[in-house]
Amino acid sequence: MSDSEGWDGDLRDTGLALKHDREWDYELDRVADAVAERDADTVALQFPEGLKRRAAGVADDLDELLPEKVRIYISGEANFGACDLDTDLMRRSDVFVHFGHSPMVEGGDVIYVPLFSNVDVEPILEEAVGHLEGDEVGLVTTAQHMNKFEMMQSFLEDRGFTVHTRRGDERLTHEGQVLGCNYASAEVPADQVLYVGGGGFHPSGLAMDNPEKRVVIADPVNNVVKPASAEKFIKQRYAAIHSAMDAETWGVIAGTKIGQRRHGIAETIVAENDDAYLITLDEITPDHLRNFGLDAYVNTACPRITTDDGPQFDQPLLTPQEYRIAVGEEPMDALEFDTFEGTW
Amino acid sequence: MSDSEGWDGDLRDTGLALKHDREWDYELDRVADAVAERDADTVALQFPEGLKRRAAGVADDLDELLPEKVRIYISGEANFGACDLDTDLMRRSDVFVHFGHSPMVEGGDVIYVPLFSNVDVEPILEEAVGHLEGDEVGLVTTAQHMNKFEMMQSFLEDRGFTVHTRRGDERLTHEGQVLGCNYASAEVPADQVLYVGGGGFHPSGLAMDNPEKRVVIADPVNNVVKPASAEKFIKQRYAAIHSAMDAETWGVIAGTKIGQRRHGIAETIVAENDDAYLITLDEITPDHLRNFGLDAYVNTACPRITTDDGPQFDQPLLTPQEYRIAVGEEPMDALEFDTFEGTW
Numbered sequence: 001m002s003d004s005e006g007w008d009g010d011l012r013d014t015g016l017a018l019k020h021d022r023e024w025d026y027e028l029d030r031v032a033d034a035v036a037e038r039d040a041d042t043v044a045l046q047f048p049e050g051l052k053r054r055a056a057g058v059a060d061d062l063d064e065l066l067p068e069k070v071r072i073y074i075s076g077e078a079n080f081g082a083c084d085l086d087t088d089l090m091r092r093s094d095v096f097v098h099f100g101h102s103p104m105v106e107g108g109d110v111i112y113v114p115l116f117s118n119v120d121v122e123p124i125l126e127e128a129v130g131h132l133e134g135d136e137v138g139l140v141t142t143a144q145h146m147n148k149f150e151m152m153q154s155f156l157e158d159r160g161f162t163v164h165t166r167r168g169d170e171r172l173t174h175e176g177q178v179l180g181c182n183y184a185s186a187e188v189p190a191d192q193v194l195y196v197g198g199g200g201f202h203p204s205g206l207a208m209d210n211p212e213k214r215v216v217i218a219d220p221v222n223n224v225v226k227p228a229s230a231e232k233f234i235k236q237r238y239a240a241i242h243s244a245m246d247a248e249t250w251g252v253i254a255g256t257k258i259g260q261r262r263h264g265i266a267e268t269i270v271a272e273n274d275d276a277y278l279i280t281l282d283e284i285t286p287d288h289l290r291n292f293g294l295d296a297y298v299n300t301a302c303p304r305i306t307t308d309d310g311p312q313f314d315q316p317l318l319t320p321q322e323y324r325i326a327v328g329e330e331p332m333d334a335l336e337f338d339t340f341e342g343t344w
Numbered sequence: 345m346s347d348s349e350g351w352d353g354d355l356r357d358t359g360l361a362l363k364h365d366r367e368w369d370y371e372l373d374r375v376a377d378a379v380a381e382r383d384a385d386t387v388a389l390q391f392p393e394g395l396k397r398r399a400a401g402v403a404d405d406l407d408e409l410l411p412e413k414v415r416i417y418i419s420g421e422a423n424f425g426a427c428d429l430d431t432d433l434m435r436r437s438d439v440f441v442h443f444g445h446s447p448m449v450e451g452g453d454v455i456y457v458p459l460f461s462n463v464d465v466e467p468i469l470e471e472a473v474g475h476l477e478g479d480e481v482g483l484v485t486t487a488q489h490m491n492k493f494e495m496m497q498s499f500l501e502d503r504g505f506t507v508h509t510r511r512g513d514e515r516l517t518h519e520g521q522v523l524g525c526n527y528a529s530a531e532v533p534a535d536q537v538l539y540v541g542g543g544g545f546h547p548s549g550l551a552m553d554n555p556e557k558r559v560v561i562a563d564p565v566n567n568v569v570k571p572a573s574a575e576k577f578i579k580q581r582y583a584a585i586h587s588a589m590d591a592e593t594w595g596v597i598a599g600t601k602i603g604q605r606r607h608g609i610a611e612t613i614v615a616e617n618d619d620a621y622l623i624t625l626d627e628i629t630p631d632h633l634r635n636f637g638l639d640a641y642v643n644t645a646c647p648r649i650t651t652d653d654g655p656q657f658d659q660p661l662l663t664p665q666e667y668r669i670a671v672g673e674e675p676m677d678a679l680e681f682d683t684f685e686g687t688w
Contacts, residue, residue, distance in 0.1 A: 056621050072622065075625075076624055277403055285631075291393050293396070
């Protein structure tokens with residue numbers, strides 16, 4: 001069981017990438033059917049960062065299935081999750097396809113293509129069994145491996161485990177699913193949780209949200225079993241809180257992405273602190289905040305930008321709870337991972 | 345007359361910055377009147393990059409003029425011109441204020457606060473007169489110095505010059521005004537043009553768009569008179585075209601900002617080239633294009649991103665005309681600066 005400390009906070013490290021040469025099923029027939037049904041003139045495609053390199057090829061394949069008149073648009077906006085839905089392009093196109101993420105709400109006019117992984121998870125589960133303790137285990141995975149969730153469950157039960165699963169909350173489409181910002185599916189009566197999936201992004205959040213639980217990663221993409229640890233992140237968070245304690249002015253970011261809105265939290269902070277200013281922003285990057293020159297920032301949008309990208313910002317970037325700790329409203333040891341609940 | 349070659353392509357170098365400690369008139373009484381008139385609950389403020397550092401102070405000053413219930417939002421989106429209008433925040437707020445840029449269209453529900461410079465331009469005009477040749481001169485300036493345009497004109501006429509001015513096209517609010525993407529106001533019957541204004545951003549575009557004209561900069565902000573030259577830029581553009589000539593795949597960027605849409609140009613390129621793909625994008629940065637991994641890109645949105653930021657991108661970034669040169673549709677010596685005409 002190798003060490004997990006190599007995780008350096010990379011939002012792109014989700015296992016949803018091409019390096020292992022998996023073949024995804026883009027379900028282009030389903031897209032072509034929708035184009036025909038709506039007699040569409042334009043179809044827009046949105047890919048996660050890890051699959052953008054396939055965008056041109058998928059557009060070529062789709063083009064062959066479509067009438068001459070149909071124009072294909074590709075979204076260039078940053079895309080790390082279903083919360084990054086390109087709503088502007090959605091409004092401008094007759095058919096809008098979002099690849100690789102599961103929907104956060106039912107309905108809407110988006111075709112979600114799940115891109116289930118065809119990686120065999122049995123060998124890595126076999127190895128993982130030797131690293132589990134006792135006979136109770138929670139089981140979670142990502143949207144990419146959801147098609148094998150029942151198989152994983154049966155596999156573990158056949159090995160004598162009592163497997164605890166749940167669908168966390170309505171932000172999640174599936175039982176056992178986790179998102180970078182939501183680990184409610186791991187809130188099960190077991191002291192250990194097995195995460196089956198690629199990359200370090202999801203299990204690092206799982207460990208941050210569950211410091212009292214043992215988290216074991218079974219990664220069928222990189223073929224490795226290892227523990228997930230939140231230690232490095234917790235140190236970074238305390239460091240960020242400490243460096244923000246002297247801040248005299250605060251920027252409080254209200255995210256405008258459809259899946260990242262917690263404006264009520266932002267407005268409450270600004271209403272209670274005369275030296276806090278509400279800044280609205282879609283994509284949150286160091287460049288966007290640099291010129292404001294405020295002493296510290298609170299990010300009420302995607303918590304993973306705070307925890308994973310935070311150290312790249314010029315000034316401390318805190319979660320709402322970390323802000324309350326920094327200004328003395330909560331004790332230091334109350335620190336919790338910031339999660340995002342609900343649909344939008 | 346010092347050398348102008350120090351200009352390195354910085355979109356922020358517009359003279360609209362705080363380093364010279366000018367006092368701008370933010371016209372907050374006018375904003376407060378609009379809030380009262382509309383019985384507004386929310387007012388949103390958008391500042392150019394160079395003035396974002398004053399956002400918190402302006403919000404404080406405005407807050408004192410407003411009823412308790414009114415909430416103030418500050419736009420965090422990148423803002424280099426009137427084309428960068430934060431239309432999303434505009435829709436979400438009862439009163440929307442855009443500082444420092446003149447409107448590109450009449451009407452709309454935006455309060456534009458021009459932020460006229462209070463820098464005295466007479467001393468620099470006095471110095472500039474010694475650098476002009478003959479007795480005919482074109483005169484242009486930026487929105488910041490528009491309040492002194494008639495004075496500049498009279499000053500030069502008093503020195504015996506015939507001063508040629510015009511309002512370029514409907515993208516410009518004022519006679520004699522230039523934008524980073526539009527120098528139509530310099531299309532006058534004179535072999536030399538005097539640019540009065542701060543920074544290197546505008547005159548470098550003026551020189552690129554007018555290679556046959558002598559361009560003299562009279563910069564009252566940095567207190568310097570110097571020639572503007574397009575030489576370095578022209579070399580960079582030829583280098584970019586050459587490095588794109590081997591490209592097998594092209595990304596063609598259709599900008600989604602309200603003031604940067606030339607989608608027809610983008611769609612024509614994609615329709616005529618099977619290896620070109622249309623990518624929609626709001627803010628165009630190297631990070632947004634990196635993961636597509638295409639060989640070269642054509643930017644139909646803001647031309648200054650191409651000419652000024654272009655070298656920072658991983659792959660060649662060309663203007664639409666540069667693309668036509670790279671694929672052999674136009675001769676190399678046809679190269680012209682890419683300008684943006686019309687209102688939106």
